[in-house]
Amino acid sequence: MKAKRSFWRRFFVIDIPVALILVFALGPYVWSFITAITPNEALDAGGVRYFPENPTMVNFVGLFKNIDFLKNMKDSLIVSTATMVVGICISVSAAYSFSRYKFRGRNFFLIQFLAINMFPIVLILIPLFVIVSRLRLMDSYFALIIAYSTFTIPFSVWMMTGFFNAIPRELDEAAEVDGCSQLSGLVRVVLPVAMPGISATGIYTFITAWNEFLYAVMLTNKNVRTIPVALQNMVGEYKIDWGLLNAGGVVSAIPVIVLFFFIQRQLISGMTSGAVKG
Amino acid sequence: MRALRRKIDFLPYAFLSPALIATLLVVLVPIVEAASYSMMHYILWKPKAKAFVLFQNYSDMLGDPIFWIALKNTIIWIAGVVALQLLLGFFTAMLLNQDFPLRGIVRSLILIPWVTPSVITALMWRWMYDGNSGVINDLLVRLGILKQFFPFLADSNTALGSIMVALMWQGFPFFAIMILAGLQAIPEELYEAAIVDGANAVQSFFRITLPMLVPVLLTSILLRIIWVANSLDIIYIMTEGGPGYSTYTLPLYSYLKAYKNMDFGYASALAIVISLLLAVVVAVYVMRAVKSEDRL
Numbered sequence: 001m002k003a004k005r006s007f008w009r010r011f012f013v014i015d016i017p018v019a020l021i022l023v024f025a026l027g028p029y030v031w032s033f034i035t036a037i038t039p040n041e042a043l044d045a046g047g048v049r050y051f052p053e054n055p056t057m058v059n060f061v062g063l064f065k066n067i068d069f070l071k072n073m074k075d076s077l078i079v080s081t082a083t084m085v086v087g088i089c090i091s092v093s094a095a096y097s098f099s100r101y102k103f104r105g106r107n108f109f110l111i112q113f114l115a116i117n118m119f120p121i122v123l124i125l126i127p128l129f130v131i132v133s134r135l136r137l138m139d140s141y142f143a144l145i146i147a148y149s150t151f152t153i154p155f156s157v158w159m160m161t162g163f164f165n166a167i168p169r170e171l172d173e174a175a176e177v178d179g180c181s182q183l184s185g186l187v188r189v190v191l192p193v194a195m196p197g198i199s200a201t202g203i204y205t206f207i208t209a210w211n212e213f214l215y216a217v218m219l220t221n222k223n224v225r226t227i228p229v230a231l232q233n234m235v236g237e238y239k240i241d242w243g244l245l246n247a248g249g250v251v252s253a254i255p256v257i258v259l260f261f262f263i264q265r266q267l268i269s270g271m272t273s274g275a276v277k278g
Numbered sequence: 279m280r281a282l283r284r285k286i287d288f289l290p291y292a293f294l295s296p297a298l299i300a301t302l303l304v305v306l307v308p309i310v311e312a313a314s315y316s317m318m319h320y321i322l323w324k325p326k327a328k329a330f331v332l333f334q335n336y337s338d339m340l341g342d343p344i345f346w347i348a349l350k351n352t353i354i355w356i357a358g359v360v361a362l363q364l365l366l367g368f369f370t371a372m373l374l375n376q377d378f379p380l381r382g383i384v385r386s387l388i389l390i391p392w393v394t395p396s397v398i399t400a401l402m403w404r405w406m407y408d409g410n411s412g413v414i415n416d417l418l419v420r421l422g423i424l425k426q427f428f429p430f431l432a433d434s435n436t437a438l439g440s441i442m443v444a445l446m447w448q449g450f451p452f453f454a455i456m457i458l459a460g461l462q463a464i465p466e467e468l469y470e471a472a473i474v475d476g477a478n479a480v481q482s483f484f485r486i487t488l489p490m491l492v493p494v495l496l497t498s499i500l501l502r503i504i505w506v507a508n509s510l511d512i513i514y515i516m517t518e519g520g521p522g523y524s525t526y527t528l529p530l531y532s533y534l535k536a537y538k539n540m541d542f543g544y545a546s547a548l549a550i551v552i553s554l555l556l557a558v559v560v561a562v563y564v565m566r567a568v569k570s571e572d573r574l
Contacts (some may be wrong), residue, residue: 016371112301126312242411
């Protein structure tokens with residue numbers, strides 16, 4: 001009797017709410033997908049269809065037949081990859097320095113990186129527009145790589161400092177005893193061990209660059225057009241092709257969702273470590 | 279020996295320099311420029327009229343009714359979205375802290391909104407709110423809550439609230455994950471001791487769980503205030519600030535001034551004001567980090 005009551009209790013107190021939250025979290029994607037496979041005539045007719053008759057892949061096929069969208073994906077891929085590589089390369093030695101040395105001004109510099117990440121986008125965006133056009137880099141990959149490094153570098157320094165701190169110093173010391181110099185100690189001992197944390201940080205910066213819209217719409221135009229800007233451009237003044245738009249949304253979100261699943265454990269431990277103890 | 283020591287002292291700064299120089303160039307230099315634009319009459323397509331006007335832009339702001347509407351909306355926007363995300367995130371974290379089948383998978387799936395690009399979030403929700411074919415309208419009518427389809431984003435009474443729900447969707451997983459980490463850090467012995475002392479579930483929640491979560495709640499709320507304040511892309515795509523000025527927030531106003539009107543002077547002054555207002559939040563966050571971060 002008691003077992004039975006606790007089963008129902010669990011069902012209402014845990015299972016049902018969990019299911020509801022899942023529906024809320026995933027519902028928009030499900031609806032996007034349903035819209036994407038609904039034939040255009042049905043969408044034009046108005047009304048709401050939960051199970052479209054004659055589901056079609058026409059919108060997905062149309063997306064990939066469309067040379068522009070393939071170009072948009074290429075642009076997004078180039079910008080995000082370059083942002084990630086530049087961010088990691090520039091930040092990794094700074095994180096090592098914060099993690100392994102005590103020096104004058106250490107905390108000041110580290111706080112500086114933490115605080116810089118919190119400046120409002122509009123404050124940096126407006127002057128960056130002027131600087132980028134002064135450098136004649138408007139509408140180029142470089143414009144976005146520079147813009148995105150404004151948040152990837154401080155973020156990467158902060159995250160990787162945490163990951164490096166988690167590696168015991170004895171490892172460096174052992175390397176030094178074995179005759180490694182400081183620099184080769186970093187390259188041969190600390191970097192390999194920190195690789196999971198470094199890749200999680202890098203992939204997260206890749207995701208933020210892939211998702212970014214405001215800088216992209218301001219600093220690029222016809223030459224370079226990343227996916228978020230392309231999707232927004234599909235929104236016409238009077239008519240919106242919701243089928244194609246939803247197909248584009250689903251297709252461009254899938255890569256970042258997959259990437260995120262690989263790094264979520266590392267990323268979350270890096271983000272929560274400081275906050276929980278406080 | 280002395281030479282050697284000097285060399286060692288120099289090393290950490292050398293390691294630091296690439297990141298430091300890069301942020302100096304891409305962040306600090308632009309901020310100084312922004313501060314100077316904010317004291318200029320500077321409209322991009324009227325380069326000849328560019329001139330220093332000192333605090334003119336700031337005093338113009340005081341008499342600008344849109345500024346005051348946007349300020350009011352910004353406060354509603356931040357307080358509302360953070361509260362919604364916090365409540366749903368808290369609830370989700372309490373659930374995820376329980377044992378149930380497929381917990382690991384559920385926890386991962388719930389994170390999906392968090393990595394969803396803002397543009398896609400905005401477009402998906404705009405489509406769901408649609409006044410003719412929107413699924414939200416259809417469900418509300420079926421449930422009997424609405425009599426007929428309602429244009430949520432085209433009505434100035436509901437537009438801001440509707441966008442807030444969309445941003446709640448995108449941001450609640452962050453709170454859920456932070457609070458879950460906080461819950462898992464509470465030692466089990468505390469609860470066992472409470473049971474021995476005869477406390478019931480409600481008492482242990484208010485006497486143990488909540489007080490133990492205060493640090494993580496504070497940190498997440500401070501981080502979220504900054505993030506939500508800066509979330510202007512979602513508003514831009516869902517309503518462009520309309521109808522009227524009903525969904526204007528200060529960052530959006532600054533962005534539209536720069537992007538649509540090319541009025542870089544006034545836009546920069548707005549950006550400086552936003553930064554000063556948010557600086558209070560950033561300062562509290564940094565002070566807490568200094569005390570508790572083991573990185574520092």
